[in-house]
Structure formats: structure tokens, C-alpha cells
Amino acid sequence: MKRNLLAGLVATLFASGAVAMEPFTVQDVRVEGIQRVEAGTVFSYLPIKVGDTMNDEKAAQVIKTLFATGFFKDVRIEVAGSVLIVVVEERPAIAQIDFVGLKEFDKDQLLKGLKEVGIAVSRTFDRATLEKAEQELKRQYLSRGRYAVTITTTITPLDRNRVAINFNVDEGETAKIKQINIVGVHALKEKDLLAALELRTPNWISWYTKSDQYSKQKLSADLETLRSYYLDRGFLEFNVESTQVSISPDKKDIYITISIVEGERYxxxxxxxxxxxxxxxxxxxxxxxxxxxxxxxxxxxxxxxxxxxxxxxxxxxxxxxxxxxxxxxxxxxxxxxxxxxxPGKRAYVRRINITGNTKTRDEVIRQEMRQMEAGWYDAERVVASRARIDKTDYFSEVNVETPPVPGTIDQVDVNVNVVEKSTGNISIGAGYSSAEKVILSGSISQSNIFGSGKFLSLQLNTGKLNRTVGINYTNPYFTVDGISQGFDVYYRTLNPTSLGYAFQSTSYGGGIRFGYPIGEKQTLNFGLAVDQTTIDITPITLATPIQYIQFQAQHGDSNVTVPATVSWTRDSRDSAILPTSGGTQKAGLEVAIPGADLTFYRATYQIQQYFRLSKDLILMLGGDLGYANGLQGQTLPFYKNFYAGGVGSVRGYDTASLGPVDPLYPDTRLGGTRKAVFNSEILMPFPGLDKAFRFGPFFDAGNVFTDNYTYADQGLRMSVGLTATWLSPLGPLKFSVGQPINEQSNDKLQKFQFQFGTTF
Structure with missing residues (x-):
């Protein structure tokens, strides 16, 4: 049988007549040489079928089409009578990809990047694509300052028409920014300009921030920072004339020169x-x-x-x-x-669309909306709506968009898209504090029961000072007007003898509470409870204060109180986790209603206010005031006294150690009927760490007082020091190093204090 052979390499000569083909009608088509590619795949690409007329133009089209698939490195056409034979030679498949000398990047990340440019296991090997991948790898290293990197690629043929690719990487040393010069600076100080840039010469934290590693993107951002710096200071005609980046011959040092024209100040x-x-x-x-x-x-x-x-x-x-x-x-x-x-035309909201809430009911989200459907559009209400939905803490993301309604000029839709997050929690954990030592805690809670927005929890806490079992329930929308309802049931023991208090107490009870919103950020809370507390005073030989013995003699070991509470809260923080502005205030009054065993009142006021001093500096000012006394001729129960000192109070002094002491037993702190504590902190992010870690200096002052231990005589105890807060994956960590500055001889000091984990 005679065959006419036409090489694929001269396919372009068909049209010119250098190789002539006698046109014929194709009676059959055969494909030879395929190993991995299915025959059906080849036939699906062929632009000719049985019954078509084969000629020079069709032959060239067949070869060009099959080459374009990328499956083959050679394609030939043979003719046997009226049979068209397509002979192909497949490109090899990639069987494995290995790296040698890889340190800067994770292998899986590189494999993912190579896959995007066409290099991956089981894909067809193409040398042009491989060269492109090599350039991309090198570009990634250059972006990390590895200018001395060399990449050598080895291709190893394997059986069954496969290959193994090995990237041998010599990463070299990371090039560091040796010097940054800004030419043309006259009106301002160059050191101030350099301090505003992200790119910097090496410093003590560069190993983490990588700020001493050059990248084109960082330089572009820094040039815009320079422009903004000058424009914000009156230099309306400021211009960056040129930038020059050079590298030393050994590719270890980078020099950056920025040439600017300041212009005049306007x-x-x-x-x-x-x-x-x-x-x-x-x-x-x-x-x-x-x-x-x-x-x-x-x-x-x-x-x-x-x-x-x-x-x-x-x-x-x-x-x-x-x-x-x-x-x-x-x-x-x-x-x-x-x-x-x-202003354009006044717009109103056509529809509020909520998406993404796979668990939370629609009405739970809508009840937080302050922008209403069919109402006039109000940008402030839209922003407030998003903030309220976010504060429910049911979602990991809350996005609000207000696109115009197509075909109208006075309507918008409000599209709320949320991403659900887990709101249930079953946990058994441990914490440690310098006051309570080891704390074992566990809880079963669900803050969004069946997507209804209601909260229920069973809490268990065991510590050296406090042990608590409690059930809490809250319905934030008991009524459509936003009145909340909740109840609490608890069993609590207090054992502060390790801190020098010669008594123990056991309390159990429960109560109901309601919250009435009186504004977007303010709430009035009312509650009524019943509490029974049993006092266990240690024997007199263990240094029991006379006040404790007198109280037990007058009121007995066990007493019932019916405390009624009313409080006002205001929360204007921009974030409940890491606030930078706004603050919280709470004023409360607790009255043990006359008629029960004990009657007294306690008035408290707490405030925390945050002020942004600069982009990274936050000032926090706080205060905690309290006043309490008995009613109907009774004295205040000693276990209802106020205490001060320690974390959350006056740092540098031992927990609950400030205030009057028993004259016979100086280690026993009695607490007081009045409290005044003031705190101030300057918080900033730690260079190179995320915003979840903040630290800064603090100043605390405070004390507790009685009729015989007055402010005029004792004043406030004060301390200064350094504090840090880290929202770690395992729980919040707070610690401080405090130095008392006016301590007295009988004060208990504790200069290093910390608390790890969350207690209930």
C-alpha cells in the first residue's frame, strides 16, 4: 500500500504548492501514536471528517489545530489511498515536581502558584511553560529581596512518556536596604519624612516586619505617603521627580534615592x-x-x-x-x-435584602436595622444598622451595600450580606491568674439558640477564691420595642482566706431583669433577685476581726436579702474588643429591700473613655467609684464592702489589699464603704505584631475608705508601670509590671501581675 508522507514541519508550504496533494474524498480517518490522550479527544479537535474533501489547505488546518491543543510535540499526516492517517507524538506528562534548597517559601504554596501557570502533576509538560514558571519563581524571590537567587531546573525522563521536574534553588542572602536618601528636602526635616515611610534601613524589629526588604509595591506606596505628607502641610505643588534603586555588586545592599521638588507652602x-x-x-x-x-x-x-x-x-x-x-x-x-x-435627587429605600443567614432568622437581623424600607435613605442609619448587626456577634462578616435601583434616579436597595459563625460553645479549659492561681472552667452556651437571637448558658467556674455554677438566659427582644428580659440562677462560694480574709461565704439565689433602651447607645436596666448568704467565720485563733464576730452575733450565720437593682449604661465604643474611640459608662444602684434579714444600698459608677492621640496611640482614661451603707439603722454587711488593688484596679498592689486593716491582725484587709479608683493608659500596637497585641505605660491611683479611714488621712495609693494585652488564640492574656510610688509600710505589693484565660 502506497503512502504519501507530509511532515508537520513543512505544513506551511502546502498553500504555496511546494508539496502538492491531490485532492481526494476521505473514506476513513485513523489516529496513530497516542498513548495517554483518548482517540475521541483527538477526533473532537479534527476539522475534517469522513466524506470531506482533503486538500492542501485542510491538511495545514489539521496540523495547526492539533498543535494548538498543546498535547503533541509533533504531528504528521499520511495518506493511504482514501484513508487519512494522523500520526502524533505526545508531549510527556509531569509525574512529579520536587524542590531542593527551599527555605523562604512553603512548598505547597509554590506548587499552587506553579499550577496557575500550567505546571502541575499529571499535566502535559511544555518547555515554554516551564521557562515561564522559572521566571515567576525568580520574581517571587526578588519580591522578598533575594536578588542573588539562582534556579536550576532538571528534567528527568521516566517510563510511559513521563518526566520529573526538579527545581534546585540557591536562595542566596536577602538584600537589605542600606540607605534611603531624599534629595530636594529644604522646608521639612528628612528624618521626619523617613520615619513616615514603610521602607526603612534595618532596625531591631526588622527581622519580623521585613521593612528593610525592598519591593516595588512598597516604594510606590511610600511615594504616595510622601505626597500626602507634603500636601497635608501646604505644599500644593509638591512633585516626585524621580526614583533610583541600585544594588551593590554582591547583591546584598540596596540604595534608594528619591528626588523631590517641594514647591512653596500655600x-x-x-x-x-x-x-x-x-x-x-x-x-x-x-x-x-x-x-x-x-x-x-x-x-x-x-x-x-x-x-x-x-x-x-x-x-x-x-x-x-x-x-x-x-x-x-x-x-x-x-x-x-x-x-x-x-445633592442630586432625594432617594428612598425600595427594599432591604438580607443574604448569607443560613441559620439566623431574618427577623433577628431586621430587628437591628435602623434604616426602614420605603423610608427616606439615611446614611447614618445605614451605618448604625451595620454596627448593630455586627455587635450581635452572630456573624464573622457583615457587609452593607446601597446600590441604586436600575431604571430609577431616586431609589436604592440596602443589601445586607452576612457570614454566619459558630455561636455555640462547649468548652473545658483552664486559666491562671496571679490572684486565683489555677482556675478550671467549663461552659455550655449558645448565644443564638436555633437562630432566634436568644442567649442561654450553663457556666461552671472553680478557682481558689471563687467557685460558681450558674444558668443565664437573655432574650434581647422580649418586646418588639427592644425591651430585653433575662434571668439568672447561681450558686457561689467565696473563700478569700488565702488573701488574709478570715471568713468564707456561700450564696445561692436567682433573679429576673429587664433592659429598656432609651437611645441607640443607652439602656436602663432593672432587676429583682433573692439571695441567701451563709457566713462561715474561722475560729478566733485564726485572727478573726472583731467586726466579723459582731456581725455574726447580731445577724446570725445565714441571711436572706432581696436586692433590687437599677442601672444606666452607655456604650459608644467603636469596637467591643479593641476600642480606639468612644467609651462606656455605667451607673448603678443596688438596694436590699427592707423587710428581709438585711437591708442596705450600694451605689457605683464606672467609666472608660478612649481617645485617639495619633494613628497608633490610644489614650484610655477610666474611673470606678462606689458608696455603700446600711439602711434602717443596720450596718453594711462586711462581705458587701468595696475592695481595691490588683489587675483591673490599682496595679502594683496585691489583689484587694488596699484600705483599712484590722488593728490586731494587720494581714486582714477589711475593705471599705467608699471606693475611688482612677486609671490611665497609653496603648499602642507592638511593632511588627498584629493589632491583637497592645501595650503601653499606665498610671493608677485608688483606695477604699471608711469613717475611720478617710481620704484626708490616707489619700490615694498610686503606681506607674507597663501593661500589655494580647487576644491570644487560647484566650485573653493581660499582664502588668507596676511600681508603687507612695506605698505605706503595711501595704501588700505585687509588682508583676497577670491573668490568662477567661473565668466565669
Whole structure:
């Protein structure tokens, strides 16, 4: 049988007539040479079938099409009579991929990246793709400052037309930024500019931050930082002329030179408002932070336009445009601004769409919405709605979008998308505190029962001082108006003898409580409970204070109280976990109602306020005040006294150690009927660590007082030191190193204090 052989390499010559093919009608098509590729796959790509006429043009098309699949490294066409024979030689398959010398990257990450460019086990091997992968690997190393990296690739043929790829990597040393120069600095200080950049020369934390490793992306961000730095200080014509990055011959040191033109500093001559203001001009003037005579600041100008847009958004103008147009007077070095206001058409909300809530009921989310359907759009209410949904702590993500309704100019939808997270918890854990030593704790809780938004928990806590078993239930929407209802049942023992208190107590009881919202951030709480407390006073030989003995003689070992509580709380924090602004306040009054065994009252007030001093510095100021006394001629039960000292109070002093002591037994702290504690901290993130770790200096002052232990005589105990908080994966860790600065001879000191884990 005679065959005409046409090589694939000369397929392009068919059309020119260098190799002629007599046209014929194809009676059959055969494929030869395939090993791994299915014959059906080849036939599906062939642009010719039985019955078609074969000619030079069709032959070229067949070869080109099969080459384009990437499965074959050679394709030939043979003709035997009226039979078309396609002979192929498959590319080998990749059987394995190995790395040698890999330290900087994780192997699995690299394999994933190689797969994206076409190199993976079981895929067809292509040398062009491999070269592309080598360049991508090298680029990844260059982005990490490994400029001396060399990558050698070895291809090893295996049986069954397979290959093994081995990447031999010599990573070399990481190049460090040796020097950064900013040329053209006159009006400002170069050291201040360098401090604002992300790229830096090596320092003590560079091993973690990698700030001494050059990358093009970081440099671009730093150039924009420089631009913002100058524009916020009046240099309206600032410009970066050029940047030059060079590397030493040994590829270990990098030198960066940034050439800038500062220009002149401009003052603001005037700020005008124009356009359709819709509101009184004075309302907008209050939002303008740029004033005539001020040094120009782009940041303040942007804040002004945003504040005006927010005011319009709060009035329903969802599509408002606010832009500032400058008029520059170069001779006087002044700039005037006209802020053009275009409110657009007032919009209302067509529909609120909630998605992603696979477990939580729709109404649980809708009851937190402050923006209503069919109501005028209010940007502030939309933001408040998102914050309230987020604070439920039922979701890991909450995203809110307000797209315009297609085909309208005055309607928007509010799309709320949430990502559910686990709200149930069954745990057995352990903690440790410098006061209570080892604490074993466990809990079974569900803060979103069956997606209803209700909270139920069974808590167990065992520690050296406190042991508690309790059941808590809360329905945050007992009524549609947002009134909450809850109840608590508990059994608690207190054993503070290790701290010098010569008594033990056992309490059990329960109560009901209601919360009435009086604003977005304020709540009134009311509660009524019944409590029975049994006192066990140690023998007199163990240093029992006379006050304890007198109380037991007057009231007995066991007493019933009916405490009624009322409190006001306000929470304006921007975050319940790591706040940076806002604060919390709580004022409470507890009255043991007359008619039971004991009657007394306790008034308390706590406040914590956060202030952002800079991007990374947060100031916290706090206070804790208390006043208590007996009613109807009774004295305050000694176990209801206030105590101070330790973590959460005055650090540097032992837990609950401040205040009056028994004159006969100086190690026994009696507590007081009045308390005053003040705290201040400056918190900042630790360089190179995530925001979950914050530290800073603190100053504490506080004490407890009685009629015989007064503020005038004793004053406040004070301390200074360093504190740190870390929200670790195993639980919150708090520790402090405090130095008392006016301690007395009988004060108990504890300079290092910490608490690890959460207690119930």
C-alpha cells in the first residue's frame, strides 16, 4: 500500500504548492501514536471528517489545530489511498515536581502558584511553560529581596512518556536596604519624612516586619505617603521627580534615592460654598474644617467634602456629589477653594435584602436595622444598622451595600450580606491568674439558640477564691420595642482566706431583669433577685476581726436579702474588643429591700473613655467609684464592702489589699464603704505584631475608705508601670509590671501581675 508522507514541519508550504496533494474524498480517518490522550479527544479537535474533501489547505488546518491543543510535540499526516492517517507524538506528562534548597517559601504554596501557570502533576509538560514558571519563581524571590537567587531546573525522563521536574534553588542572602536618601528636602526635616515611610534601613524589629526588604509595591506606596505628607502641610505643588534603586555588586545592599521638588507652602485665602445647598449654609459651614488663614491640608479638605456629603446622606440624598475646585495665586502663595454641592435627587429605600443567614432568622437581623424600607435613605442609619448587626456577634462578616435601583434616579436597595459563625460553645479549659492561681472552667452556651437571637448558658467556674455554677438566659427582644428580659440562677462560694480574709461565704439565689433602651447607645436596666448568704467565720485563733464576730452575733450565720437593682449604661465604643474611640459608662444602684434579714444600698459608677492621640496611640482614661451603707439603722454587711488593688484596679498592689486593716491582725484587709479608683493608659500596637497585641505605660491611683479611714488621712495609693494585652488564640492574656510610688509600710505589693484565660 502506497503512502504519501507530509511532515508537520513543512505544513506551511502546502498553500504555496511546494508539496502538492491531490485532492481526494476521505473514506476513513485513523489516529496513530497516542498513548495517554483518548482517540475521541483527538477526533473532537479534527476539522475534517469522513466524506470531506482533503486538500492542501485542510491538511495545514489539521496540523495547526492539533498543535494548538498543546498535547503533541509533533504531528504528521499520511495518506493511504482514501484513508487519512494522523500520526502524533505526545508531549510527556509531569509525574512529579520536587524542590531542593527551599527555605523562604512553603512548598505547597509554590506548587499552587506553579499550577496557575500550567505546571502541575499529571499535566502535559511544555518547555515554554516551564521557562515561564522559572521566571515567576525568580520574581517571587526578588519580591522578598533575594536578588542573588539562582534556579536550576532538571528534567528527568521516566517510563510511559513521563518526566520529573526538579527545581534546585540557591536562595542566596536577602538584600537589605542600606540607605534611603531624599534629595530636594529644604522646608521639612528628612528624618521626619523617613520615619513616615514603610521602607526603612534595618532596625531591631526588622527581622519580623521585613521593612528593610525592598519591593516595588512598597516604594510606590511610600511615594504616595510622601505626597500626602507634603500636601497635608501646604505644599500644593509638591512633585516626585524621580526614583533610583541600585544594588551593590554582591547583591546584598540596596540604595534608594528619591528626588523631590517641594514647591512653596500655600495658605488658604477663602472657602466658598456653591451649588444647591438644600440645607442652611451654616450647617455646611460647620462641616468645613479648612479655614481662611490656615495652611492648606488635603486631608482636611477631603474630610470637609466627606462631612458635607454625609450631611446630605443623612437627609436622604444618596447620590450627592461634593467637589472642591482650587484657585491658585502663585504670587501670593495662596489658594482659594469653592466647594460645589450637587445633592442630586432625594432617594428612598425600595427594599432591604438580607443574604448569607443560613441559620439566623431574618427577623433577628431586621430587628437591628435602623434604616426602614420605603423610608427616606439615611446614611447614618445605614451605618448604625451595620454596627448593630455586627455587635450581635452572630456573624464573622457583615457587609452593607446601597446600590441604586436600575431604571430609577431616586431609589436604592440596602443589601445586607452576612457570614454566619459558630455561636455555640462547649468548652473545658483552664486559666491562671496571679490572684486565683489555677482556675478550671467549663461552659455550655449558645448565644443564638436555633437562630432566634436568644442567649442561654450553663457556666461552671472553680478557682481558689471563687467557685460558681450558674444558668443565664437573655432574650434581647422580649418586646418588639427592644425591651430585653433575662434571668439568672447561681450558686457561689467565696473563700478569700488565702488573701488574709478570715471568713468564707456561700450564696445561692436567682433573679429576673429587664433592659429598656432609651437611645441607640443607652439602656436602663432593672432587676429583682433573692439571695441567701451563709457566713462561715474561722475560729478566733485564726485572727478573726472583731467586726466579723459582731456581725455574726447580731445577724446570725445565714441571711436572706432581696436586692433590687437599677442601672444606666452607655456604650459608644467603636469596637467591643479593641476600642480606639468612644467609651462606656455605667451607673448603678443596688438596694436590699427592707423587710428581709438585711437591708442596705450600694451605689457605683464606672467609666472608660478612649481617645485617639495619633494613628497608633490610644489614650484610655477610666474611673470606678462606689458608696455603700446600711439602711434602717443596720450596718453594711462586711462581705458587701468595696475592695481595691490588683489587675483591673490599682496595679502594683496585691489583689484587694488596699484600705483599712484590722488593728490586731494587720494581714486582714477589711475593705471599705467608699471606693475611688482612677486609671490611665497609653496603648499602642507592638511593632511588627498584629493589632491583637497592645501595650503601653499606665498610671493608677485608688483606695477604699471608711469613717475611720478617710481620704484626708490616707489619700490615694498610686503606681506607674507597663501593661500589655494580647487576644491570644487560647484566650485573653493581660499582664502588668507596676511600681508603687507612695506605698505605706503595711501595704501588700505585687509588682508583676497577670491573668490568662477567661473565668466565669
Amino acid at each position: 495658605l488658604v485665602s477663602s472657602v466658598k460654598l456653591a451649588g444647591d445647598l438644600t440645607l442652611p449654609e451654616e450647617e455646611f459651614r460647620k462641616a468645613v474644617k479648612v479655614k481662611p488663614g490656615d495652611v492648606f491640608s488635603r486631608e482636611k479638605l477631603n474630610e470637609s467634602t466627606k462631612a458635607i456629603a454625609d450631611k446630605l446622606g443623612a437627609q436622604g440624598y444618596a447620590f450627592a456629589n461634593v467637589n472642591a475646585a482650587p484657585e491658585i495665586d502663585k504670587e501670593k502663595r495662596q489658594v482659594a477653594f469653592t466647594i460645589f454641592v450637587d
